[in-house]
Amino acid sequence: MSSSKKTTVRPRALIIPEGERNYITPYGMEKLKSEFTQLKSKERREVVATVAWAASNGDRSENADYQYGKRRLRQIDSRLEFLTKRLEAAVVIDPANILSDQVGFGATVTLLEEDGTEKTYTIVGVDELDLEKGWISWKSPLARAMLKAREGDVITFDTPKGQREVEIVNVSYVPLAVEAVLNNTVVTPNET
Incomplete structure (x- = not known):
């Protein structure tokens, strides 16, 4: 059950200092929410299922599906954490x-x-x-x-x-x- 999904590489986003506002349009807010929902409710679930399946196949040290899945899961969790912070700091201006x-x-x-x-x-x-x-x-x-x-x-x-x-x-x-x-x-x- 190998995954053929491409990993999206994003440029390092501009860091917003603690306490500073993240001005955003309604379009941008919906785009961030949409990405968050897609990652959390679809991609993460699929990767978790793949990792569980791969883990059940025995030796994890040489299991490419397991290793890739764990790495992808860390990437998704990192992006979800980033999006959560951005959404919390967002100030929507229409x-x-x-x-x-x-x-x-x-x-x-x-x-x-x-x-x-x-x-x-x-x-x-x-x-x-x-x-x-x-x-x-x-x-x-x-x-x-x-x-x-x-x-x-x-x-x-x-x-x-x-x-x-x-x-x-x-x-x-x-x-x-x-x-x-x-x-x-x-x-x-x-x-x-």
């Missing part, structure tokens, strides 16, 4: 409820780059970061430079290649679709 012309958490901001191109970013929680979608953490240098700015403002921020200057051309607060998490689909703010 961009749909924000009426402001200033950039803040949950804002979708269009910037005019120095070369004339426009780029759009959405400021989200550290657990929601996805550069391919243009979702940046509220702790990132760009997001921090944009906070409290308005349309027409020019901001300067540090990058590894030096300082950059961009103009804010649009600020909006668009809800991220929670249904996308529940249906296992990806929706970006521009598609909602």
Whole structure:
């Protein structure tokens, strides 16, 4: 009864210091809850059953199913502990409820780059970061430079290649679709 599941390798998450808030959108909260539920009620149970079966086959020292299962169980338990801490520290902020012309958490901001191109970013929680979608953490240098700015403002921020200057051309607060998490689909703010 060998398992052919792939182990998901996640980058080391940004550590949130004790007592600091973990700002997150409803989308991000549902995504964390969904992952927690999947790990706890499905994957962990399957691995426990595999480990029990493998243990019943005798010598555990040379039993690959048993050894892999125990290692996978430790990974799952570690991730569950991490998710529990993140969920406990979460402060949900719904961009749909924000009426402001200033950039803040949950804002979708269009910037005019120095070369004339426009780029759009959405400021989200550290657990929601996805550069391919243009979702940046509220702790990132760009997001921090944009906070409290308005349309027409020019901001300067540090990058590894030096300082950059961009103009804010649009600020909006668009809800991220929670249904996308529940249906296992990806929706970006521009598609909602």
